[in-house]
Amino acid sequence: MFLTYLERELRRRSKQALVIAVGLGIGIGLVVTVSSASAGVKDAQTKVLHSLYGVGTDATVTQAPSASGFGPQQFGFGGPRPTPGGSFSSTHIRRVPDLVPLRQSRVSQIARLDDVNAATGSLSLTETSVSGTLPDFASGGAPVGAQASGGSGGFHVNVSSTSLVGVEPSSTGVGPLSPGNITKGHYFTTPDQNAHVAIVTTSYASQHNLKVGSTLSLNGTAFQIIGLASIPSSTTDVYLPLNQAQSLAGMSKQVTTIYVSVNSAANVAHVQSEIQKLLPKATVTTTANLAKEVTGSLASATQLVTDLGKWLAVTVLLVAFLIAALFMLTTVSRRVREFGTLKAIGWRTRRIVEQVVGEGLVQGLAGAVLGAILGIVGTEAVSAFAPTLTATVGPSFATSGASAFRTAGGFGGGFANRFANGASRPAGFAARFNNLSHTVLVHLGTSLQGGTLGIAIGLALLGGLLAGAVGSWRAARMRPAEALRQVG
Amino acid sequence: MQDAARLHATREAPMYRLREVSKQFVAHGRTISALNHVSMDIFPGEFLAVQGPTGQGKTTLLTLLGALDRPDTGEVLYQGRDLSKLSDEALTELRARDIGFVFQTFNLIATLNAQENVEAALVPLDIDARDREERASEALAAMGLSSRAQHLPMELSGGQQQRVAIARAIVKEPQVLLADEPTGNLDEETRAEILDVLMALWRERGITLVIVTHDSSVARQASRVVTIRNGMVFAKHDLTARS
Numbered sequence: 001m002f003l004t005y006l007e008r009e010l011r012r013r014s015k016q017a018l019v020i021a022v023g024l025g026i027g028i029g030l031v032v033t034v035s036s037a038s039a040g041v042k043d044a045q046t047k048v049l050h051s052l053y054g055v056g057t058d059a060t061v062t063q064a065p066s067a068s069g070f071g072p073q074q075f076g077f078g079g080p081r082p083t084p085g086g087s088f089s090s091t092h093i094r095r096v097p098d099l100v101p102l103r104q105s106r107v108s109q110i111a112r113l114d115d116v117n118a119a120t121g122s123l124s125l126t127e128t129s130v131s132g133t134l135p136d137f138a139s140g141g142a143p144v145g146a147q148a149s150g151g152s153g154g155f156h157v158n159v160s161s162t163s164l165v166g167v168e169p170s171s172t173g174v175g176p177l178s179p180g181n182i183t184k185g186h187y188f189t190t191p192d193q194n195a196h197v198a199i200v201t202t203s204y205a206s207q208h209n210l211k212v213g214s215t216l217s218l219n220g221t222a223f224q225i226i227g228l229a230s231i232p233s234s235t236t237d238v239y240l241p242l243n244q245a246q247s248l249a250g251m252s253k254q255v256t257t258i259y260v261s262v263n264s265a266a267n268v269a270h271v272q273s274e275i276q277k278l279l280p281k282a283t284v285t286t287t288a289n290l291a292k293e294v295t296g297s298l299a300s301a302t303q304l305v306t307d308l309g310k311w312l313a314v315t316v317l318l319v320a321f322l323i324a325a326l327f328m329l330t331t332v333s334r335r336v337r338e339f340g341t342l343k344a345i346g347w348r349t350r351r352i353v354e355q356v357v358g359e360g361l362v363q364g365l366a367g368a369v370l371g372a373i374l375g376i377v378g379t380e381a382v383s384a385f386a387p388t389l390t391a392t393v394g395p396s397f398a399t400s401g402a403s404a405f406r407t408a409g410g411f412g413g414g415f416a417n418r419f420a421n422g423a424s425r426p427a428g429f430a431a432r433f434n435n436l437s438h439t440v441l442v443h444l445g446t447s448l449q450g451g452t453l454g455i456a457i458g459l460a461l462l463g464g465l466l467a468g469a470v471g472s473w474r475a476a477r478m479r480p481a482e483a484l485r486q487v488g
Numbered sequence: 489m490q491d492a493a494r495l496h497a498t499r500e501a502p503m504y505r506l507r508e509v510s511k512q513f514v515a516h517g518r519t520i521s522a523l524n525h526v527s528m529d530i531f532p533g534e535f536l537a538v539q540g541p542t543g544q545g546k547t548t549l550l551t552l553l554g555a556l557d558r559p560d561t562g563e564v565l566y567q568g569r570d571l572s573k574l575s576d577e578a579l580t581e582l583r584a585r586d587i588g589f590v591f592q593t594f595n596l597i598a599t600l601n602a603q604e605n606v607e608a609a610l611v612p613l614d615i616d617a618r619d620r621e622e623r624a625s626e627a628l629a630a631m632g633l634s635s636r637a638q639h640l641p642m643e644l645s646g647g648q649q650q651r652v653a654i655a656r657a658i659v660k661e662p663q664v665l666l667a668d669e670p671t672g673n674l675d676e677e678t679r680a681e682i683l684d685v686l687m688a689l690w691r692e693r694g695i696t697l698v699i700v701t702h703d704s705s706v707a708r709q710a711s712r713v714v715t716i717r718n719g720m721v722f723a724k725h726d727l728t729a730r731s
Contacts (some may be wrong), residue, residue, distance in 0.1 A: 001604070001607060001617075001620075004604060005597070005599065005604075008599035008600060009599050012598070012599045338595075338597055338598075340595075342597075344556055344583060344589045344595075345589060345608065345609045345612070345656065345657075346583040346585070346612035346613075347580075347584075347608075347611060347612055348577070348580050349576075349580075351611070351612070479557070480556045480557075481551040481556040481557035484551070484591070484595075485547070485551075
C-alpha cells in the first residue's frame with residue numbers, strides 16, 4: 001500500500017514532482033560541477049607547484065644571499081684576452097647566484113627531525129656559454145650597447161644557458177625529479193652517482209636534437225643521456241647525479257635546495273618551524289606559501305571557483321531546497337481533506353508522516369540521479385571547453401630566494417644587471433634574465449570524484465527529506481476534525 | 489426487524505453516554521458555541537438520525553462521537569471509556585477498530601482505485617496484504633461493486649463512490665457507523681439506493697448507525713431522531729421512548 005500510494009500520488013502531481021526533482025537536480029549538478037572544477041583547479045595548481053617545487057615535497061629549504069653578498073658576479077672569458085675585432089668564447093658552470101650553498105650534512109639533519117618522512121638535497125647550476133666578436137673601434141665599430149648585433153665591425157655576442165640540477169639518485173620519492181617523470185630511458189640508479197650520465201627534459205632534447213644514448217657536453221665533460229623526463233612547466237633542462245653536479249661546479253658536499261617530505265599535511269607547519277630553528281638563516285617554503293605566490297588566470301580561476309562557484313552552488317541548492325519544501329507544504333495543504341480522512345479511518349500520524357517523507361525522498365532521489373547526470377555532463381563540458389590558464393609565480397616569490405624553478409631564470413643577478421644597464425640583448429634574453437616572474441600554461445581539467453558524487457546524492461536526499469519533513473510537520477499537526485471541517 | 493434491534497438496544501448499557509458536553513470554536517474572531525451542554529445516550533444497534541439546520545452542531549456531535557475531537561467540557565463515554573481522557577494514540581486505535589465513517593463528499597483517495605480505497609481502512613489494523621485484499625473484495629462485492637474494483641473514484645458515479653465509501657467504512661466490521669449527510673450529494677434515485685444499503689447493514693449486522701441528515705426520508709427510517717438547534721439536542725421522534 002505504501003509504495004502504491006506513493007507512486008500514484010507522485011504520478012498524479014508529476015509536473016510538480018518534476019519541478020522539485022529538476023530544482024534539486026540543477027542544484028546538485030552545480031555542486032558536482034563546481035566541486036569537480038575546483039578539484040581540477042587544485043590539480044592544476046598542484047601540477048604547477050610540483051613543477052616548481054618538486055615531487056612529493058611538502059617544504060623546500062633554501063638560503064638567500066645576504067644583501068651585501070648579492071653583488072654582481074664577475075664573468076671572465078678565461079684563456080687569452082680577446083683582441084678588438086677578434087672572437088671570443090667561454091663556458092662556465094656556476095651555482096644559481098641567489099641561492100647560497102648549504103652543507104649537504106644538513107640534509108640528513110633535517111631527515112632526522114620528527115614528522116619528516118624523507119629529505120633530499122639538490123644543487124642548482126647554470127651552464128652559460130658566451131661567444132662572439134669584439135668590436136674593432138679603430139675600424140669604426142660601434143660602441144657597446146649601440147647595436148644589437150650584425151654589421152661589419154659590430155659587437156656580436158651569442159649567449160646560451162642551460163639549467164642543470166644535481167639530484168641524489170637514491171631519492172626517488174621526494175625531490176625535483178622522480179622516476180614517474182621519465183618518459184624514455186630510465187631513472188638514475190645508485191651506482192650512477194659516480195657515472196657521467198644525465199637525464200634531460202623532453203623539451204630540451206627536442207630543441208637540441210638529443211635522445212637516449214646521445215652525448216651531452218657540459219663544461220667539456222661528456223655525459224651520456226640515459227633518460228628523457230617530462231615535467232610540465234619545469235624550467236630545468238638537465239638533471240645530473242648530485243656528485244657529478246658538485247664536481248662540475250667545484251662545490252663538493254654542498255647543495256642549494258633541500259626538499260622535505262612530511263608525514264602529514266597537518267605537521268608541515270611544525271616541521272617548517274623545526275627546520276627554521278635548525279637553520280635560522282634559511283628560507284623554508286611550504287606549498288601553502290608557494291600557492292599564495294601563484295597569480296595569473298589560474299589564480300583567478302581558483303578564486304572564481306572558490307568564491308563565485310561555491311556560493312552559486314550553495315545558493316542554487318538552498319533555493320532548490322526552499323522550492324522543494326514550499327511545494328511540499330503546498331501539496332500537504334491541498335491534501336488536508338485526504339489526510340483528515342485517513343486519520344478518521346484510523347491511520348496513525350506516523351504512518352501519514354512516513355508517506356509524506358517517502359514522497360519527498362523519492363523526489364530527492366530523482367533529483368540526485370538528475371543532479372549526478374547534470375554534474376557529469378557539466379564536468380565534461382568544463383573539461384572540454386575550459387580555456388588554457390596561465391599561472392605566474394611573481395617577483396615577490398622570486399626575490400624570496402626560495403625557488404627551485406629559478407634555476408632557469410635565476411641566472412639574473414649581476415649578469416642580468418650588467419645587460420640591463422643599457423647593453424644590447426638578443427631577443428628574449430631580457431625576459432629570461434631580467435624578469436624573475438615565471439608564467440606557465442595550464443589546461444584547466446576537472447576531477448570528478450566518487451566522494452563528491454556521494455555527497456551530492458546525499459544532499460539531494462537531504463533536500464527531499466527536508467521537503468518531506470516540512471510537509472509531514474504540517475500533516476502531523478493537522479487535527480482530524482479540523483481537517484474534515486475545512487472540507488466543509 | 490427494526491423493533492427487534494430497538495428492543496435489543498434498550499436492554500443494554502448505552503454505547504455512548506454524553507453528559508453536559510459543550511464545544512466551542514473561534515471563527516473570524518467570534519466564539520461559536522457548537523454544542524451547548526448536550527446530554528444523551530446512544531444504544532447498541534440503534535439507528536439514530538440527527539437533524540437540524542446547517543451550522544447548528546450536527547457535524548460537531550458526529551466528530552465527538554467518532555473520537556475525532558474532544559469536548560471542551562463534559563464527558564463523552566464510549567463503552568464506558570471517557571473519550572476526552574484518552575490519548576491521541578488511543579483515539580486513533582478506537583477509530584481504526586470500532587468506528588466507520590461515511591462522508592457527504594465520499595472522501596475517497598483520488599489516486600487509489602476502489603479496491604485500494606477499501607483496503608486503506610485495514611492498513612492501521614496490520615492485516616497481511618492477502619487478507620486485506622480478500623476482505624476488501626468481499627466488502628466491495630457486498631456493495632455490488634466487484635466489477636468496479638480497479639476503477640479510480642473519478643471513474644465512478646456518485647452513488648458508486650458512496651458505496652465504495654460505505655465498503656471502506658464496514659470492511660473492518662466496526663461497532664458503530666457514523667454517516668455525515670451520506671445522501672446529500674446524490675440524486676433521488678441514488679439516495680434511495682444508498683439508504684437501502686445503510687438500512688440493510690443496520691438490520692443485518694446489528695451495527696449502531698448514527699446519521700446526520702437533512703433528508704426526511706432517511707430520518708423516517710431511523711429508530712430515533714434528534715434535532716440540534718443552537719447547540720442543544722431536542723428529541724423529535726423517539727421510538728424507544730414510545731415503546
